Amino acid sequence: MLESIPGKVFVVGVVLLIAFIAYSSQLVLFIPAYGGWNYTSLTMLLPLNLLVGMVFYNYYLSVATDPGKIPVHWEPPSSLVVSKEITSEGITGPRYCKSCNVYKPPRSHHCRYCGRCVLKMDHHCPWINNCVGYDNYGHFMRFIIYADIACSYVIVLLVGRVRAIMDAIRHFQFDAEPDTTQIIFMVLNFVLAFIVVFCVGILTCYQLYCMSKNQTNIESWERGKVEGLVKRGKIPPVNYPFDVGFYRNLCEVLGPNPLTWLWPKKMQGDGLSFPVTTETDPRLPYYWPPRDPDDLRPSIFSSRYKRRQEAQRLLAEDPDAVLEESDGYYDSGSFISDSEAEYSIEDEEEGMRHLVNNRLYDLSGTYFDDTLPTGQHRRNPHGTAMDDSLDSDSDTIPLSTFASRKKIPSSKED
Numbered sequence: 001m002l003e004s005i006p007g008k009v010f011v012v013g014v015v016l017l018i019a020f021i022a023y024s025s026q027l028v029l030f031i032p033a034y035g036g037w038n039y040t041s042l043t044m045l046l047p048l049n050l051l052v053g054m055v056f057y058n059y060y061l062s063v064a065t066d067p068g069k070i071p072v073h074w075e076p077p078s079s080l081v082v083s084k085e086i087t088s089e090g091i092t093g094p095r096y097c098k099s100c101n102v103y104k105p106p107r108s109h110h111c112r113y114c115g116r117c118v119l120k121m122d123h124h125c126p127w128i129n130n131c132v133g134y135d136n137y138g139h140f141m142r143f144i145i146y147a148d149i150a151c152s153y154v155i156v157l158l159v160g161r162v163r164a165i166m167d168a169i170r171h172f173q174f175d176a177e178p179d180t181t182q183i184i185f186m187v188l189n190f191v192l193a194f195i196v197v198f199c200v201g202i203l204t205c206y207q208l209y210c211m212s213k214n215q216t217n218i219e220s221w222e223r224g225k226v227e228g229l230v231k232r233g234k235i236p237p238v239n240y241p242f243d244v245g246f247y248r249n250l251c252e253v254l255g256p257n258p259l260t261w262l263w264p265k266k267m268q269g270d271g272l273s274f275p276v277t278t279e280t281d282p283r284l285p286y287y288w289p290p291r292d293p294d295d296l297r298p299s300i301f302s303s304r305y306k307r308r309q310e311a312q313r314l315l316a317e318d319p320d321a322v323l324e325e326s327d328g329y330y331d332s333g334s335f336i337s338d339s340e341a342e343y344s345i346e347d348e349e350e351g352m353r354h355l356v357n358n359r360l361y362d363l364s365g366t367y368f369d370d371t372l373p374t375g376q377h378r379r380n381p382h383g384t385a386m387d388d389s390l391d392s393d394s395d396t397i398p399l400s401t402f403a404s405r406k407k408i409p410s411s412k413e414d
């Protein structure tokens, strides 16, 4: 239902909410109570107004900053090749967006609300009418942190105000009693500020947790899926490649100097490549996340096939049934959307076709060079013969070792 409301309505609503909590509390409650503008009101309200300024400015940056576009003609390094064996471990590549008809850099995803791919996409947030991606991730984090602090500050001032009124009444100073308007504003401000601190607080804790692990909302969901595949023995153990340690993870989003983490700043870097853990195969980021090998074959055992069968059965029972695709979900006011959740082998095939250009790519992972005579088929796109001897023991080899053993010399180094 929320998806049908135009995004600008959310933005106007957020601005009005911030303005209401920030200024109605000061104009109706605090300034009259402190006896107008004087030393007390300045010392109490100056910090609040600075915080509100930061909330507005970071909100503006979150809304107005493009989350990150894939540069035109961006392509993954041509040394990225996928062998049959790696495909069988759930690793495919390179990632390709059929909607935008472009390669996807590591960590980028297609947002169906924005209608395009977004670099290091975290989630689509209706409250900022924008995706949270590589270039506005820091702005978004600072916005929610300042919103928490500012609303907590308002609550502290409100509690102080209530205590002062109670004290005055206890000392029979009944003229200190607030009038009806003030009581209404006091209750409204308290309720609204509390709701913001509660809801945004939960979001902030979760985002901070994700940031400390260097994972986006989509990636934490993907990590769960990958861990499930490893537990069920479908793919060999594989480490999440982007978690480079707590401190470096925070620096990646908020900047290299902890003293300026809360100061608004432009994102450094291009959002196309990311630091990875030392033992990670450099190609892994371009494939991440590994998938269920069953889903990578047009097989009656694939979960994709089962989902389609289930959808057909439901439609047969009730032709009017509205079947929802499971590629987006709604979570605390944020849309996480990614067409990639419904992986399609056709997309991968398309990607491979682009990468190997005039060569043919077979779903089995075998590359065919259509310029070669029969008998010379079993070759990768760079013309190097593939090694079958690794098939037998591939189950027991960790992915990183495995991938490096699979490294195929490139005839054209980029």
Ligand SMILES: [Zn+2]
Pocket (backbone or CB within 6 Å): 097, 098, 099, 100, 101, 109, 110, 111, 115, 116, 117
């Ligand atoms: Zn796309």
Ligand SMILES: [Zn+2]
Pocket (backbone or CB within 6 Å): 111, 112, 113, 114, 115, 118, 123, 124, 125, 130, 131, 132
């Ligand atoms: Zn979006």
